[in-house]
Amino acid sequence: MNLSRDENLNGGPTPRRAELRDIRDEDLIVMVQEGHKKAFDELVARYKGRLFSFILRMVKDPNLAEELTQETLIRVYIHAAKYREIAKFSTWVFTIATNLVRNKMRQRSRRPWMVSLNPAPEDDEIPVDPPDTVADPSESIQREELADLISEATSRIPEKYRIPFLLREVDQLSYEEIQQVTGLKLGTVRSRINRARNRFRQLIKPMLKNETLLLELERIEARAAEEKDNDF
């Protein structure tokens, strides 16, 4: 992205992209506040994937997820001046994203004709061994199918458990950060993550016993590690 047309508003030297990679998020947002727009490019590069992943698993609609990811990053840019380093930058970003997702889901729930025919169970309604369409997955299952299974299972976790669960599993936020994002108590965060993990395990249990699928998972991880090495 090229947001650097009128960069360097305060006349300071603009660091190169490679130099920006070593800078903390909190320092980058301070640079954005000072007018270094390449710092915002770097923040976008760091957070776009994590945000999209979190939001998509919350709303389950790729177009809406993309829109909300863009909206989150735009809000970061527009309201950059409001950020103070009393919290980590990631906490601030995911608070914005979580609020946007919650608002959107609230709007959806107000429209009775948009109610899903297969809604997420509210509380302790999930059976220990739920009937699952993935009980006998094909051996030729590919990454997309695996992703679909994970996405489907994630969407069946109740929202109040799903948010801390995804913030932890997808975005690797600490319990304290999740506490700040969600406004929950630390003990509640811990117990909700634990419950969500247990439910997620129940939902993907058939998949976890499938050797082919586990091999596919290992292949994906190996490929990802290779790509990461190539990036550096």
Added chain:
Amino acid sequence: MRCHKAMDYISQEMDEHLPPDVTVDLTRHLDSCSECRDYRRDLLLASRAIGATAPELPENFEWKLQLKLNQTLQQAAGETFYPWDEADHDKWRWFRNFGAAAAVGMAAVLALAMFLGPVGETGDRGSASDRNGMIATVGTESSNAGSSDRLPLGSRQQFRGGLYNSGIQRPVSLGGMSVTGDGLFDRGWSGHNVEDLQTIQKLRSLNSQLNQQLFLQQRIIQGMEAHLDTLGASALDLEQE
């Protein structure tokens, strides 16, 4: 340690949130409990599966973000209208709004051109008696003017009444033929004489009247359009015509 408690601790242990002494207890429990070991293995696998299947962003994500950010910044700066937004939207609207008014205006201009054109160009219109049964009389002043196409100078006749309703009493010359009348219909003008100046004033007055009529017609058209909109009916599709 009971399995229920151990399962609770396993989650915290995965997140490195378990105190060291409890971690030791948990390890001891896991060594002796295959069910909890399987549970821990499943949680770790599930966590890996989530990490490995992170969705990919659309390729043009950054381009769209750039565009959206630019729009947001422009809107924040007060530029809320984008000309391309409605470029092709309702392209006949201008015609419905102004077409009828323009037609009225054109008709008025044509009428004026026809009635008030230079006398020399009206010579082939035929005799005045052929037109609307007007009485054509040869006056003394026309003979003074000779074969001139111009309005005789020093006309003592004053205009009476409106342009169209006034009686035709003054002799004028049209292409060598004299007709009588004091309306502008029959009179040519050169723009140099006093009477011509009066004619110009009359024309201006007429012009302002027509403008007023035009304005009223536009208001009526707007009112009718608003009424149509209220009824939910659409205006004529001129494209189909």
